[in-house]
Amino acid sequence: MQDDPLKSEKTSAKRRHLLLRLDSWIDSTVWxxxxRLGEIWEEITIFSRKFRVRGVKRVIVEIADEGLTFGTAGFVLLLALAIPAFEETKDDWRSRGDFxxxxxxxxxxxxxxxxxxxEDSVPIDALPDHLVKAVLATEDRRFFDHFGIDFLGLVRAMSENARAGGVVQGGSTITQQLAKNLFLTNERSLERKIxxxxxxxxxxxxLSKKEILxxxxxxxxxGAGTFGAAAAAQFYFGKNITEVNLAEAAMLAGLFKAPAKYAPHVNLPAARARAxxxxxxxxxxxxxxxxxxVAARRNPASVIDRAKTAAPDYFLDWAFDEVQRLANEGKLKKHSVVVRTTIDTGLQQAADEAMESSLREYxxxxxxxxxxxxxxxxGGAVRAMVGGRDYGESQFNRATKALRQPGSSFKLYTxxxxxxxxxxxxxxxxxxxxxWRGWSPQNYGRSYKGRVTLMSALAQSLNTVPVRLAKDELGLDVIVETAKKMGVETPLRSDKTIPLGTSEVTVLDQATAYAVMPxxxxxxxxxxxxxIFDYDGNVLYNFNRDEPPAQRVVxxxxMSSMNRMLTQIPVIGTAKRAALDGGIVTGGKTGTSQSYRDAWFIGFTGNYTTAVWFGNDDFTSxxxxxxxxxxxxxxxxLMDYAHQGIELKPIPGIDNPLPHGTHGSGPAVAAKAGAGAAQPPALMRPRSLSAESTRILRRIGADLSSARPLVANPAQKVAEASVRGSLAPDKAKP
Structure with a gap:
């Protein structure tokens, strides 16, 4: 049976009609x-015409609009910059004062x-009025008027410096200086200033203004290893801070600018001129x-007759951080303690002299x-640390905190x-x-040796060889992991340039890693x-007792292969000027970063490992x-000095020409390596105990540690514990 044609035609007509109505509705609705939107826009336009301005008013409005735009963008930028700064305040920043x-x-x-x-911290209200005024007049005259940053003072300082043609005034407020002392370092960088x-x-x-002050x-x-005005008053004048007169207060206030330069026990005329x-x-x-x-001018302050002290301040800052780390790890419960460190003051003085004489001469x-x-x-004991040329000028520790490119000295890990x-x-x-991935490293002289042994490649510090090893044989992750295992604690970037030492490390990192070899x-x-002892003489922490034994990492x-190669570098390689007198076997590696910004040598004997870095704080070449x-x-x-009159130890894995038990000779009898190369004058080590005497004293120390008598006086307990610990042998490897 077929469908009725008439009925189908009617159905189609209805559909067309519905579609036409839908199309008409859409057209009318959109229109x-x-x-309506046009009417609304016209109404908005008519309304906005009431606010239209012309002439000078329009310029003002345009500037305000642009200001709001840039202000919003600036606010977002400031928020991004503020986040890293406020990260510094997350922990208990007041805890340093608890120690x-x-x-x-x-x-x-x-x-x-x-x-x-x-007990020595004096409230502001109890301090002499003339001391507070002297500090404010010299360091921050508008201290009670600004909110941390003194823009007026900054403009004044800039104008005075421009007039004088140099830096004669600083623009930092007391609050800014406190922020630096509490949270930051003295490193000169834009990031630190932000x-x-x-x-x-x-x-x-x-904080209130009084708390900040x-x-x-x-x-x-x-200066002189003292922190705080109370300690300085006691050291320089033998007085409580509440008893200083105006002349003494002026001398103390003058120390904030340059404590090393104006320390009165070192340079009294300069200190009086500054006062x-x-x-x-x-x-x-x-x-x-x-x-x-006028009375203070006519009668300047006098100080207690003290010998010039040479405290190892950079080392003490680092050791103080270590004390706090042990406390945070739960290994130390008390905060008022006596700490026997590993520092050897004789070696420290020699290190300071070696660094200063080198900089002064060259x-x-x-x-x-x-x-x-x-x-x-x-064994890991730090015997000397130099964190910079002048602690009084800059307390930033370049040995433990400065991150610098190690250059070829990083090739140790590859x-x-x-x-x-x-x-x-x-x-x-x-x-x-x-x-490699578009990067083509070149050797120092832009020449190539062809097929070479790895020993020759390391001795001549060829650059293509470690890159080829990383690319074809090792992979970057293996090199980074090797560096971490050997003691580099600074986070490393895993990129193709790392075999040539482009990822920054610290001097302490390099010394730690190279010490694995000897x-x-x-x-x-x-x-x-x-x-670490308390003031009753009780041992709270002992490195040998409380730290795990050293594990093999190479x-x-x-290790034997690396020592064979490293000991050739001072003989036939790039470090001939590092060869020690008397035929003492020495290993190590030089390093020079891009554009000659950083220069390194890290070397070792069987006794000591020393890492040396030279460069500029502003990263200039x-x-x-x-x-x-x-x-x-x-x-x-330094190492010639350190090895005079001591028992020489062999470097593992190589044949040492000086057998175990012989003693280092002085520089006068030594054969010079690298003849013709300029060398700094040698340091002479004063005669001390012989090796046999030292062994006898160590045995006495061991006997004392096994059966010590009771001592009634707590101070004697501390002294006894200190001496006993100093005579005990340092922790040895397994």
Missing amino acids: NLGF AVTFLDRFGNTIGHRGIIH KEAFLSLWLEAN RLYLDRAYM NEVLTNLVQSGLMTEGQV GESYQVKQGALVMIEN YTAAMEKGFTPESVISDAPIT AGGYQTHRHGIAE SEQA TKNMTGGSLPAMTFKK
């Missing part, structure tokens, strides 16, 4: 919507103090009259202003990883042009603290200084 630590050297002699002794500004605002928002007076470095400037500031600021200060010719050094004895994989010093590899492949537990085969020049020369100067 009406557009018409009062007396530090002893390895032999039990007092070498310094750190922390705030609360953090300092935000932290200043944070301090102003969370008290913390500043308690925490500022005042006179402070008195002038008091008059110019209107806080005192000329008549009130700094201008090489255009280098700063250096850092760490010396570690086999070659060690290769030895672990089965390569040997005699393995042959091609020194030829290589390209330790026979065992990890270096670097440490600056041997023991196989014996790889030196004048063609390489690791084989000033760093190697400074290493030699």
Whole structure:
């Protein structure tokens, strides 16, 4: 049966009609919507015409609009910059004040103090009025008027500096200086200044002006290893801070600018001249009259006759951080303690002299202003640390905190990883042009040696060889993991350039890692603290007792191969100026970063490992200084001193020409390596105990530790424990 044609036609007609109605509805709706939107827009336009401005008013409005736009963008930028600064405040930043630590050297002699002794912290209201005025007049005249950052003072300082043609005034407020002392370092960088500004605002928002001023007076470095005005008054004048007169207060206030330069026990005329400037500031600021200060001018302050102290301040700062770390790890419960450190004051003095004499003699010719050094004895004890040229000028520790490119000294980890994989010093590899992901490294002289042994490649510091090893044999992750196992604690970037040392590390990292080699492949537990006692003489922490034994991190085969190669570098390689006198076997590696910004030498004997760095704080290039020049020369100067009259230990894995038990000779009888190379004058080590006498004293110390008598006097207990600990042998590898 077929469908009715008429019925189908009617159905189609209905459909068409419905579709036409739908189309008409859509068209009318869209048109009406557009018409209505047009009306609304016209109404808005008519309404906005009421606010239309012309002429000068329009310029003002446009500027305001642009200001709002840029202000919003600036607010977002400031928020992004503020986040890293406020991260510094997450922990208990006041906890440093909870510690009062007396530090002893390895032999039990007092070498310094750190922390705030609360009994000596005086409230602002109890301080002499003239002391507070002297500090404010010199450091921050508008302290009670600004909110952390003094823009008016900054403009004034800039104008004065421009008029004088140099830096004669600073623009930092007391709050900014406190922010730096509490949370930051003295590193000169834009990042630090941004953090300092935000932290200043944070301090102003969370502390009263009196609290900020008290913390500043308690925490500022005042020279001679003293921190805080109270400690400085006691050291320089033998007085309580509440008893200082106007002349003494002016001298103390003058120390904040440059404590090393104006320390009165070192340079009394300079300190008095600076105090006179402070008195002038008091008059110019209107806080005192000329008549009130004239007596202080005519009768300047005198200080207690003290010998110039040479406290190892960079080391003490690091050791103080270590005390706090042990407390945070739950290994130390008390906060008022006596700490016997690992520092050897004789070696420390020699390290300071080696660094300063090198910079004084060669700094201008090489255009280098700063250096850092760490010396570690086999077993991990830090015997000397130089964090910079002048602690009074800058307390930033370049040995533990400065991140610098290690250059070719980083090749230690690439070659060690290769030895672990089965390569040997005699393995042959091609020194030829290589390209890796668009990067084509070149050798120092832009020439290539062809097929060379790994020993020759490391000795000549060829660049293509470690890159080829990383690309074809090892992979980047293996190199990074090897560096971490050997003791590099700084996070490393895993990119293709890392075999040539482009990822920054610290001097302490490099010393720690290289010390694995003379330790026979065992990890270096670097440490600056041997023991910690309370004031009753009880041992709260002992490194030998409380730390795990060293674990092997480099196989014996790889260690032996690396030592064979590293000991050739001072003989036939890039570090001939580092070869020690008397035929003492020395291993190590030079390093020079891009554009000669950093120069390194890290070397070792069977007794000590020393890492030396030279460079500039502002990352400017030196004048063609390489690791084989000033760093190697400074290493030699210190290590020649350190090895005079001591029992020489062999380097594992090599044939030592000096058998175990012989003694280092002085530089006068030594055969010079690298003849013709300029060398700094040698340091002479004073005659001390013989090796046999030292062994006898160590046995006595061991006997004392096994059966010590009771001592009634707590101070005697501490002294006895200190001496006993200093005579006990340091922790040895398994």
